[in-house]
Amino acid sequence: MIPFGSTIGIIGGGQLGRMMACAASTLGYKVHIFTPEKDSPASQVAFATTVASYDDKKALAAFAAKVDVITFEFENIPHESLELLESKKPVAPSAAVLKVCRNRVREKSFVRDLGIGTAAFARVTSVGELEKAVKQLGLPGILKTAELGYDGKGQVTLKEGSDINAAWESLKTKEAILEAFVDFRMEISVIVARGADGESRAYVPVQNIHKHHILDITIAPAPIDAALAEQAEAIAIKIAKALDLHGLLAVEMFVTKDNKLLVNELAPRPHNSGHWTMDACVTSQFEQAIRAVCGLPLGNPVRVCDAEMKNIIGDEVSDVQKYLKNPNAKLHLYGKKEARPGRKMGHVTVLKQSS
Numbered sequence: 001m002i003p004f005g006s007t008i009g010i011i012g013g014g015q016l017g018r019m020m021a022c023a024a025s026t027l028g029y030k031v032h033i034f035t036p037e038k039d040s041p042a043s044q045v046a047f048a049t050t051v052a053s054y055d056d057k058k059a060l061a062a063f064a065a066k067v068d069v070i071t072f073e074f075e076n077i078p079h080e081s082l083e084l085l086e087s088k089k090p091v092a093p094s095a096a097v098l099k100v101c102r103n104r105v106r107e108k109s110f111v112r113d114l115g116i117g118t119a120a121f122a123r124v125t126s127v128g129e130l131e132k133a134v135k136q137l138g139l140p141g142i143l144k145t146a147e148l149g150y151d152g153k154g155q156v157t158l159k160e161g162s163d164i165n166a167a168w169e170s171l172k173t174k175e176a177i178l179e180a181f182v183d184f185r186m187e188i189s190v191i192v193a194r195g196a197d198g199e200s201r202a203y204v205p206v207q208n209i210h211k212h213h214i215l216d217i218t219i220a221p222a223p224i225d226a227a228l229a230e231q232a233e234a235i236a237i238k239i240a241k242a243l244d245l246h247g248l249l250a251v252e253m254f255v256t257k258d259n260k261l262l263v264n265e266l267a268p269r270p271h272n273s274g275h276w277t278m279d280a281c282v283t284s285q286f287e288q289a290i291r292a293v294c295g296l297p298l299g300n301p302v303r304v305c306d307a308e309m310k311n312i313i314g315d316e317v318s319d320v321q322k323y324l325k326n327p328n329a330k331l332h333l334y335g336k337k338e339a340r341p342g343r344k345m346g347h348v349t350v351l352k353q354s355s
């Protein structure tokens with residue numbers, strides 16, 4: 001166990017790091033943020049910050065020397081940087097887990113090899129391979145960069161008659177994945193924590209509704225039957241065990257029209273679809289992440305009441321006063337100065353009667 005009063009190093013300075021830092025401080029830990037950004041949302045609430053790029057080896061080594069354990073809120077850190085950190089201090093989740101989760105081909109292959117459903121997919125590294133993959137999987141399909149994509153960036157939908165060559169060129173990547181289009185009924189996610197002792201605890205599955213490829217609303221619990229919810233939790237726990245995860249993992253899934261679950265994405269960190277847990281569960285996802293990373297016993301993830309979370313994106317932040325008038329609404333703002341389009345500025349969770 002990492003003793004109370006120790007310093008947790010967090011790679012990444014966004015809102016996830018900010019909310020992890022707040023949870024860590026509740027447990028008596030200090031937080032040191034590593035981020036390339038000045039005045040980041042996380043550094044505003046942290047004990048210390050290193051501002052440097054994610055491949056600055058000297059800065060990474062100096063950061064590692066000052067902290068007792070390292071975790072992250074952002075997974076697109078160069079693998080060599082994580083290995084360097086791992087050679088100096090405990091890192092949780094491990095560089096090996098990150099390696100699987102940060103690449104869509106490795107991620108989907110890992111899940112499929114566990115016997116868990118995914119969309120049909122093929123790895124693509126050239127326009128010739130893309131043509132072959134289109135023949136194999138059929139259209140419509142979604143072509144995604146294997147790495148560094150988020151919130152719908154680095155993706156193109158291919159339909160009958162689409163210009164395959166232009167689609168490949170537009171991604172400007174060496175490695176991509178073509179996925180068969182899933183005509184899903186609903187998108188859900190399950191967040192699971194796995195402690196140092198191998199014990200796993202999952203939050204209830206939630207429904208996620210996207211607007212312009214960005215998460216807009218999370219409904220907790222997801223309106224699915226108990227058997228499907230149990231299956232979704234079992235899938236998340238199975239993946240966490242197979243990864244030998246030590247930390248938190250979000251598993252995004254599609255519910256197909258015939259009630260099958262297909263895993264779409266893994267994120268080995270707190271996740272936007274778990275923000276509701278801050279106000280509606282005994283233990284928030286942020287506290288759970290800190291507990292797992294520090295080797296503390298996991299907290300109870302059970303929900304105290306149902307909830308609906310809405311992201312406050314871009315300009316929507318200018319109109320948040322209205323939420324303060326609702327006594328069942330909990331407003332969270334991330335301290336970002338500039339409300340650029342598509343930028344997550346905060347979120348609001350409305351607490352409901354339990355179903």
Ligand code: AMP
Pocket residue numbers: 119142149150151152179180181182183184187210213252264265
């Ligand atoms: P991703 O970046 O993989 O999370 O994809 C962003 C969003 O695109 C998902 O939340 C879905 O709404 C949609 N999407 C991604 N992959 C597929 C797929 N294979 N079939 C249908 N919709 C998809």
